[in-house]
Amino acid sequence: MTNNIKKYRLLNVLYIVIVLIFFLFSFTQSSHLFRLVTLFLAWIPVAWGALKELKKKNWLGSELFFVLAAVVALIGDEELAMTVVLLVVLIAEYFEDIVEERTGNAIENLLKLIPDSALVQENGREKILAIADVWPGMTVIIKTGSGIPVDGRVVHGEAEVNEASLTGESAPQTKKSGDMVFAGTFLETGGLMVKTEKIGENTMFGRIRRLMEEAEKRKAKIQILADKVTFILTPLLVLFIGGVWWITKDIKLVITLLVFGSPIELALVTPMAILAGTVSAFRQGAVIKGGLALERFAKIDALVLDKTGTLTIGKPRVISVQSVDPKYSEQDVIRMAAIAEKMSGHVLSSAVLAKAESEHILVPDPDSYEYVSGHGATATYKGQHIRLGSQHFMEDINHGNIDKATLPMCADSEAFHSSFYLSCDDKLCGMICVADELRDNGKSIIEHFKQDGIKKIVLLSGDRDEVVKDVAKKLGIDEAYGGVLPDAKLKKIQELQKQGYTVAMIGDGVNDAPALKAADVGIAMGAMGMEPAIEASDIALMSNDLKKVISVHELSRRVIRTIKQNIILGLGFTHGLGMILALLHILNPIQAAFFHAVPDLLILFNSGRLLR
Known part of the structure; x- marks a missing residue:
């Protein structure tokens, strides 16, 4: 929690205490002026909130209903009762702010895992720089017990990195030369030198943060329905209360109905869930x-x-290599396949490159490279045209154009082997069998x-x-x-x-x-x-x-179930049952304030339960 938030909360508590002290004095004193001052003090923050809502979102929020209720209370000499109502509202809103802040700041708290400085190496010397002064290409040194401040690739060292902040997995991952590490993760043991690729908002954490912010704008259908219901009910509620006043001329009843406020909370607690x-x-x-x-x-x-x-598991391994052209040895097939896959991000790439490494085969960079999604890869090296891909890639007239009958198959089909074919200058020259475990x-x-x-x-x-x-x-x-x-x-x-x-x-x-x-x-x-x-x-x-x-599927169902519970609790209990009890003269304004506040808090806590 930032110092500004702490100060804001402290001022809120002090203000509520001051209003409470004035109320206790007004309760014991018979001064009408003192009661008016107390009501005004309780009314100010509510009126300010109503003005902000009206100006910012152009809707009739509950605060505006409380403002109208206070005006009616002044006309009907119900200042004391209305002061109690406003005190309940202030205390309830204080707790609502805490719950909303806990939910809204959850991502921000995770982002605090990213260090605000980094130990970098320049010209053989180490120095600490603010993260804003670190640029792509700089070498960052990360030691045991340190948070990783940048996205980058390991150039030296080996370490166990806890990536739970991104993956939710508590088991640390071994990182060594060539592996990627990400800002916001934590180095448990070992040490790394990392070449910086992305910093700040451009890191994986920063990208996720932007997506989360954009996600808030993408409303679910149930949320859109709640919005429509509340915007239809709000003016109808105002007309209904006006009609009650016209028929009954009962000030206390009108105040009680106004205390229940606008059903606009329904449009707010849905996005909370x-x-x-x-x-x-x-x-x-x-x-x-x-x-x-x-x-x-x-x-x-x-x-x-x-x-x-x-x-x-997504970690295939090369089971066998076969040359189908006497001009090329198995070593040649591995080398050319590795050249074709060196720039690829496909899972086959890691298997082929690992095979080349185990055979101590040097793999140069291709002169040109193209990945054909779902098919394979094409590359050129020293004038030679190389293709590596699946059977249908080789058969395709625009790629291999090789007769299916000439394509061999992996011998052991029981082990989920996949066949990949290598063509050299448009002629089949080899086959690689790759297996992946279930x-x-x-x-x-x-x-x-x-x-x-x-x-x-x-x-x-x-x-x-x-x-x-x-x-x-x-x-x-x-x-x-x-x-x-x-x-x-x-x-x-x-x-x-x-x-x-x-x-x-x-x-x-x-x-x-x-x-x-x-x-x-x-x-x-x-x-x-x-x-x-x-x-x-x-x-x-x-x-x-x-x-x-499975976890996210179950969570999605819990979210929708929570939203439905909130709508029933807010619309059915507060604005349905509550108003019926008010019309039957079972609830007075003070009781209505509690009747209104408790379900609102329950709705917020119900949404907050999803964070557990």
Whole structure:
């Protein structure tokens, strides 16, 4: 909590105490003037709040209703009762501010994890710089027990880094030369020298912060409905109270009805629940881009999954290498495949490069490189045209244009092997077999989704059809399609939507970007450090833990359930039952103030529970 907030809260408490002291004196004294001064002191902050709301948002908030109630109280000589009402309002608003601040500042508190200075190395010497003075390219030294101040790549050292602030995973990750580290994470043991790539608002943390701020503007349908209801009810409520006065001429009854205020709180507590939900998801390592994504995810009844990196662990390894052209040895095939994949971010890249490293093969940079999403990669090196990709990539007339009959297959199809082909100057020259393991918890997660009401689960992959169907059978997925290109995934999702399904798509956020955008809810796995994945998805999971999808799905349902509870509590209890009791003369203005304040506080605390 900042010093300014502490001072503001202290002044609020002091002001309430002063008003309370004046009230106690006015209660014991018979001075009419003293009662008026007390009422005026209690009325000032409420009137100021009403003026700000009217000017800022152009709506009739509850504060304005209290202002009108105070005016009516003056006319009807009900100053003492109205002072009690306003005191209750001031105390309730104080607690409301605390709850709202706790929710709204949750992201800001996480951002405080980023150090405001960094130890940098320049010209062989170490010095401490303010983070604003650190620039991309500078080498930052991070020691045991220090927070990481920048996004960058490790150039020297090895360390255990706790990334829980981004991924929600408490187990530290080993970082060594070539690995990325992110601002806001914490170095537990070891030491690193990191070449700075991004600082401040450009870091992953800064990007997430902007997304969270933008997310507040994306309203869920239930929130839009609450807005419409409140804006319709507010003028009707004013007319209704005016009608009651016209018929009864009962000042105390009018004051009591005015105390219940405007139902505009309903338009305020709905975003509170959504904000609390998005903050809670962020703490678990998921970025949710708005209330609409939360609401849709709570209602999904169809789930489409990619295979690689979603149902498999996403760490493939090269099982075998085969040369199909006598001009090239297996070592040549590995070297050229590594050149083609060196600039790629595809999961195949790490497997091929690791194989090259294990064989002590030097891999130069390609002269040119192009990645064809969902197909493969093309590169040139010293005049030679190299392609590496899937079977359909090699068959495509615009790429390999190689006859399918000439393409060999990996021998062991039982191990979920995938075949990738290498062409050199438009002729097939090699094949690489890669295997990836299924996640241990994959089957139980699929079963959980089925029990949770998901009617249709579909597995789509660009891999061989027999491999994809075998994976689906082992995991209990009834519908699976192999050899599916990115545009075919998009069409399949559109087909499901036409059949009336609300579809969530889980993929890697890069190859699957079109499908993620087309789905009702696009979920990108392992999005940390991958801005395209975050941009393409509605929900971005920072880690590759599929269990997080279940956690966020359950959270989305809790958020929608909380919003519905809040609407019932606010509209049905406060403005429904409360006004009926007032019309029956069961509640007086002071009782109405408590009747109004308690549900409002319960609504805020109910939303705040989502942060736990």
